Amino acid sequence: MTTPQTAPAPTAPRLGTLLRACHPAPAAAVTLLATALAVAGGRGAVGSALAGAAVGAGQLSVGWSNDLVDRHRDAAAQRCDKPLATGELTAGTVRAAAGWALACCVPLSLASGPAAGTAHLAGVAAAWAYNLGLKRTVLSWAPYALAFGLLPAFVTLGLPGSPWPAPWLTAGAALLGAGAHFANVLPDLDDDLAAGVRGLPQRLGRAWSGAAAAVLPAAASVVLVTGPAGPVGPAGRAALAGTALLTLPAVLAPRGRGPFLAAIAVAALDVVLLLTRP
Missing domain, CATH: 1.20.120 (Four Helix Bundle (Hemerythrin (Met), subunit A))
Known part of the structure; x- marks a missing residue:
């Protein structure tokens, strides 16, 4: 008498696979730019690290949400570089990752002060708005312009006196x-x-x-x-x-x-x- 075979339990996604779904190159580039701006702007070691962490968390949330929204289109286009499209990741996993990254982004942003934090969170909100529909309109450029334009404000508003750039x-x-x-x-x-x-x-x-x-x-x-x-x-x-x-x-x-x-x-x-x- 043979015992029935049970399907192996699904394994948790590897970190590398999850990172591939966050648009790692632009996310890293924007994070490094923001950190370097903070250093050049005089935010100091701790302030620059906080700024970089906030921007990094925001970029992770934006990248994951982008692939989550576009997963069906990417699958139809047979995008082998998209783990959601190839089935290497589930929508639930990426949705949870984007949510956690966004949740971390809020306190990390506000750690630079209420004015600076609000400026950065406005930029992150613009990027999410792009993912959720503005990318399909004639205003597709506006979230990019707003988010990038607010980066210097995020840096300077975190300085003593909260000056605008x-x-x-x-x-x-x-x-x-x-x-x-x-x-x-x-x-x-x-x-x-x-x-x-x-x-x-x-x-x-x-x-x-x-x-x-x-x-x-x-x-x-x-x-x-x-x-x-x-x-x-x-x-x-x-x-x-x-x-x-x-x-x-x-x-x-x-x-x-x-x-x-x-x-x-x-x-x-x-x-x-x-x-x-x-």
Whole structure:
């Protein structure tokens, strides 16, 4: 007489698999940028660590919620890089992870003070709004612009006296965020159109969106160089020249991967400017 075989109990997802569903590259990049801004802004070791932890928790919640909302579309597109689409993760697991990350983000943000915490949580709310529907509208760029534009405020409002950042710094960060939206959409634009996603980049098409992906970070460079009081120095002039050299080919020939690569290069330059501007 044989004993019936029982199915093995499902194993908990590995941490690496869960992290693959949080958009790890952009999440890490934004977290590192915020931490570096906090260090450069004088938040000190503890304040900078708290700022980085808050932004990291927010980014995890945003990344996981994005894959959770898009899981059926990703499965239809046969996205092998999406653990939810391949069945490596369940929706319940990712939903719980996003909820815990968001729950941690609230006290971590408010640890920088009520004004700074509110600024950061507003940016996280904008990112969630993008995931939950704004990505399909003509206002798809707005959450990126708002969330990035509030990062300098999150840093400065956590300083003694809770000062607001200079308007040019906020504007430069917002332009960088809007450019990041176009650059982020470009690789998946065709899949988005097939799935009925009609954000602003999809409505404009690949050529115009490619140009916007390069021009918006270039505009951020101009703002970040010319915004501070006083004449533009040699480093600023070199930054503007480099921005022009990178942007013009993408605008004149907005096809292929040129605009995407130009956007990434100019965005990297903008990050340097963000960290070095007074």
